[in-house]
Amino acid sequence: MPQVTKVMHIEITPEQFLDNCSDNELKEIDLLIQSQRFQNRINGVKISGFKQAKKEDDKTK
Numbered sequence: 001m002p003q004v005t006k007v008m009h010i011e012i013t014p015e016q017f018l019d020n021c022s023d024n025e026l027k028e029i030d031l032l033i034q035s036q037r038f039q040n041r042i043n044g045v046k047i048s049g050f051k052q053a054k055k056e057d058d059k060t061k
Helices: 014-019 023-034 036-060
Strands: none
Touching: 023 036
16 A cells, blocks of 8 residues: 655744643643743753853954
8 A cells, every 4th residue: 555655844833832722721831831840941041041152252352
């Protein structure tokens, strides 16, 4: 039996995702974002991004 394979590319923006969430799903997302687990990740990204930018600035001087 022949097989058909399709490759699809679907782009969903964060706004589109949130627009399609129910009220309960939005509350759950908010609880997750406020949890220590994700706050550590969020804060880690900010700090590491700043350090990387600073190192690049030092190289250009």
